[in-house]
């Protein structure tokens with residue numbers, strides 16, 4: 001398999017990274033490291049060496065066990081790396097211990113992901129979200145940073161200015177944080193308005209959710225003819241994009257969302273929850289899976305996405321699993337997957353295989369979600385009629401009776417309750433006579 005190497009910034013040599021993971025015994029080191037390698041590559045860092053230590057807990061001061069530190073130093077130097085990438089979130093003390101030991105920069109998983117997000121943020125909102133997440137990561141670390149500088153500067157005299165500088169910096173950072181929150185709130189409500197306009201038109205909305213790099217954007221493009229950027233990199237998409245497609249004369253909206261990942265830094269969960277909100281307001285979530293992965297990795301990703309969905313309050317949404325990249329599967333693998341996930345469609349966003357079936361499936365799912373109802377609306381309640389028309393739901397028949405307008409319509413399930421007071425059974429006439 002040849003992997004696309006992201007080109008480094010013009011003029012810049014790519015950085016060389018040494019990967020370090022401390023994992024509990026029995027953890028799957030290979031899939032952990034594979035993901036860290038991908039994250040590194042996406043950030044433009046070439047992995048040149050790696051080390052795993054199995055240990056219940058990372059050491060509180062040095063992250064790896066103290067005995068392992070010397071070995072890490074040797075391996076790091078031998079690899080020729082410039083930067084140490086750690087597969088976890090470091091405490092400031094751990095970070096400094098490692099930096100001092102290796103005399104090199106140390107970047108933890110959170111910073112690495114923040115860096116990738118920073119490189120990929122396109123919209124104003126995305127950029128603000130990244131800046132906010134970065135500040136929130138730094139704020140609690142500032143005190144340690146200043147202590148660190150003070151120690152280097154050496155004691156008496158530096159303490160005063162250091163402390164007040166620290167206070168100034170923190171005050172500035174906090175002020176910026178509230179500014180950012182304010183602006184994001186404004187942008188979010190603009191997006192809510194746009195979303196409301198969409199929902200008023202009652203066009204069924206499908207959100208593509210899934211682990212990063214499974215092919216969500218490719219699928220959006222293939223379904224709708226959009227041209228959202230696609231790369232074999234993690235977190236290519238940070239901004240939600242909505243496009244539409246027609247099937248049997250009906251219009252459907254499809255929204256591409258940010259890719260999920262295990263252990264998404266908390267700062268980003270908060271920052272990007274609003275992006276993921278697009279997932280939450282969808283009528284249907286297509287959970288896209290990379291079916292070409294080894295089965296264990298695939299199951300882990302599915303579980304991670306389910307967990308994030310539940311986390312952001314999407315546990316109740318109707319979700320359809322879609323197995324993408326089927327073009328990479330041999331017939332045996334296809335059969336195994338079909339047994340394991342009998343309901344899920346196998347598709348290839350790349351070759352177009354299965355896309356018609358997918359459009360049909362989407363249409364069927366929405367068709368099931370409409371109900372044929374009869375409503376009797378008294379003549380003096382015209383508001384109800386206009387509400388009904390505003391839904392844009394198909395009205396099959398309309399006739400005037402003694403007691404009001406009798407309407408046969410197909411309503412989305414979730415709207416039926418709103419009109420419960422006007423529901424009538426049969427042809428409506430007997431009921432109408434008794435009320």
Ligand SMILES: Nc1nc2c(ncn2[C@@H]2O[C@H](COP(=O)(O)OP(=O)(O)OP(=O)(O)O)[C@@H](O)[C@H]2O)c(=O)[nH]1
Nearest residue numbers: 212213214215216217218232235236237259349350
């Ligand atoms: N073989 C094969 N490759 C695919 C298919 N769909 C997508 N890919 C490739 O998978 C990689 C990731 O595709 P994207 O569409 O960017 O994935 P994504 O889920 O949007 O990724 P993020 O935006 O990073 O979360 C690209 O290299 C695509 O060309 C498919 O059906 N078959």
Ligand SMILES: [Mg+2]
Nearest residue numbers: 216217236237
């Ligand atoms: Mg994408």
